[in-house]
Amino acid sequence: MAVVGYVLKRILMVLAGYLVAVLVGLIALVVIYVVLSSLPNAPSYFELMQFTPVAVLVVPPLGMFVYFLTIVVTGMQTLVFALVAEFFSLRSYWLHMLFGAAAAAAGFALLWPDAPERWADMGIIAGAGLVAGLVYWLIAGRDAGFRRPSIDRSA
Template identity: 70%
Template structure:
């Protein structure tokens, strides 16, 4: 029974890692989509146009895209690991909780990149935080779809 438990824990760890890496990628796509959608609104600030077009450079220059992907992993890894471990230890499977965790992890990563953004009263910074958090909601949903629906290091009794 010990080996079966170890296999289950390893499976959960791999699912957490896969869920995280895919969620990061989808979250980055969500950021682009949100900026693009906002830039199409009437009277949208020109700033949204710039932010909506900038990610195209990441697609045209793959090393830049990989840098953005890995930078996002670096700035969100710790808080995401904490949230994922909490979900696994307590077998928390609620989709909304995972989405809120994703938004909090994304916003936390933004504050790591831009530490003065909390004091910066510039409306563009607040819009950025909201957009990043919204993308984190999407990433949290994707994580839940891949790894969160079956969260729990302890196996269900039916599998023992």
């Protein structure tokens, strides 16, 4: 019975880690665009992207739509990555960051099929995915593994 409880705890940690990581990833995306728009000779495109989050804050249903859409387009690949990490007890922060970047880039490619032509945006999205992967690791990835850690009873 304790094993079932442990697995349920891991599933809840994975879900909570994913939901928080998506939110932090979206915030990181905004921060990256703001920083890029402040660089000298930055394209006006970056300035436009820095003000887009204002619309999301002013119109909360739009913000919930963006959050939900992000969950929908990154959910399947993130589920695969999370199951791989849990099954093989992968606890490395850099691996979770790479998983986050790959999931974000794949989600972007789902929304925009011509994404390879938008390599700058793909890199920015992947950078936000790196941050999201780190946040996921902090919440759920450090203790990844469906199997309970063995307890040394000889001490």
